[in-house]
Amino acid sequence: MKKLITELIKQVPFNHETLNHFLNQYQTSQEQLNQDLSDYDLSLEAIGDVFDLTPKFIPWSEARLASLFTNIQCQVWPETTSVLDTIKEAPSDGVKLHVAEFQSCGQGTKNRSWQSGYGQGINFAWQFHVNATMQQMMGLSQFSILMLHQLFNDCAVKPQLKWPNDLYYQGKKLAGVLINVDDVGHGHVKVTIGIGMNVHPPTKQIEAIGLSSFITGPIDRHEWLVNYIEIFNKNLPLFLSHQLSPWLSQWQNHDMLYSKMCEIQDQNTVLLKKVMGINAQGLICLEDTAGEMKTSFTAQIQNVLEER
Numbered sequence: 218m219k220k221l222i223t224e225l226i227k228q229v230p231f232n233h234e235t236l237n238h239f240l241n242q243y244q245t246s247q248e249q250l251n252q253d254l255s256d257y258d259l260s261l262e263a264i265g266d267v268f269d270l271t272p273k274f275i276p277w278s279e280a281r282l283a284s285l286f287t288n289i290q291c292q293v294w295p296e297t298t299s300v301l302d303t304i305k306e307a308p309s310d311g312v313k314l315h316v317a318e319f320q321s322c323g324q325g326t327k328n329r330s331w332q333s334g335y336g337q338g339i340n341f342a343w344q345f346h347v348n349a350t351m352q353q354m355m356g357l358s359q360f361s362i363l364m365l366h367q368l369f370n371d372c373a374v375k376p377q378l379k380w381p382n383d384l385y386y387q388g389k390k391l392a393g394v395l396i397n398v399d400d401v402g403h404g405h406v407k408v409t410i411g412i413g414m415n416v417h418p419p420t421k422q423i424e425a426i427g428l429s430s431f432i433t434g435p436i437d438r439h440e441w442l443v444n445y446i447e448i449f450n451k452n453l454p455l456f457l458s459h460q461l462s463p464w465l466s467q468w469q470n471h472d473m474l475y476s477k478m479c480e481i482q483d484q485n486t487v488l489l490k491k492v493m494g495i496n497a498q499g500l501i502c503l504e505d506t507a508g509e510m511k512t513s514f515t516a517q518i519q520n521v522l523e524e525r
Contacts, residue, residue, distance in 0.1 A: 254335075275437050276336065277316050285443050289314045296321065296335075300342035301395065301411040316341040316442070320413075337417040337427070339438045343446065344409045349457055351400050354408070356461045356499030358382045358396045361410055363464050364449045365392060366471065368441065374431050377473035380492070380501045380518070384414070385473055389426035391415055412445075460497045469494045480519040487519060 240247060282291035290309055294317040297303050304315045319335040347354075362382045369375045376384040376391050384392040392414035399407040415427035416436050428436055455463055469475055474492040481490045481503060490503040493510065500512035 304342040312345045339414040359499040478522045483516040
């Protein structure tokens with residue numbers, strides 16, 4: 218089926234003539250095709266919107282990625298369980314980058330799943346080594362989402378940050394980060410960063426949103442990926458020496474929870490706290506009703522009770 222979808226998305230412009238040609242070529246019906254597409258959170262109507270005359274979708278190209286990242290081993294997966302799984306199973310210890318058109322079991326924070334339709338998101342895992350200690354890596358998750366947020370500096374509208382590692386726009390989730398850091402000894406760590414960002418909003422998730430909701434024109438996922446890795450690498454030395462201190466004001470200015478009263482679950486206890494940003498180590502800062510400030514690494518936001 219994934220091969221069929223790959224061929225289908227090449228039909229540009231997408232119209233009744235090209236659809237009928239496709240159905241005859243692959244000896245399938247429109248009803249069966251729609252049923253198969255639904256397993257990938259797609260529909261013929263959605264594809265028609267994407268591929269109408271000015272296509273917004275450019276398929277991942279392994280050759281193009283290899284030319285853009287000459288020192289990185291790149292691999293494109295039309296379909297996989299999770300790029301975080303494939304990159305961990307890859308044999309080489311060099312710098313690796315895996316992207317996928319579709320993940321059947323994309324990984325999110327706290328064992329949640331990350332879902333997006335076939336070809337509808339920027340889903341990648343990036344693995345590399347750093348000369349650093351585990352202590353220096355505190356706040357890496359927040360740094361990673363802050364660097365993604367900086368890609369919107371030139372946009373008229375900007376997403377909001379949500380602790381611990383998400384981007385939201387108009388109250389809907391746009392992107393998320395998942396980090397894994399392994400201490401390999403001798404002052405070295407192995408970092409694996411998994412990022413999922415919606416280009417087009419998943420049709421089955423009303424609480425999600427995509428770049429196409431507020432960015433007009435074609436969206437080249439290769440360019441977004443290049444820009445992200447460039448800005449990450451440019452700022453990584455500053456993060457290693459100062460952790461999150463240089464970006465605390467950026468977080469506070471775009472924190473969707475800042476100065477809001479929330480129900481916070483921490484260590485099996487639900488408490489009423491006001492969110493007051495993060496500290497340089499990426500811990501959330503919480504103020505109780507008596508004005509006492511504490512930080513937490515394990516807190517979970519349950520409900521927002523008060524607007525700022």
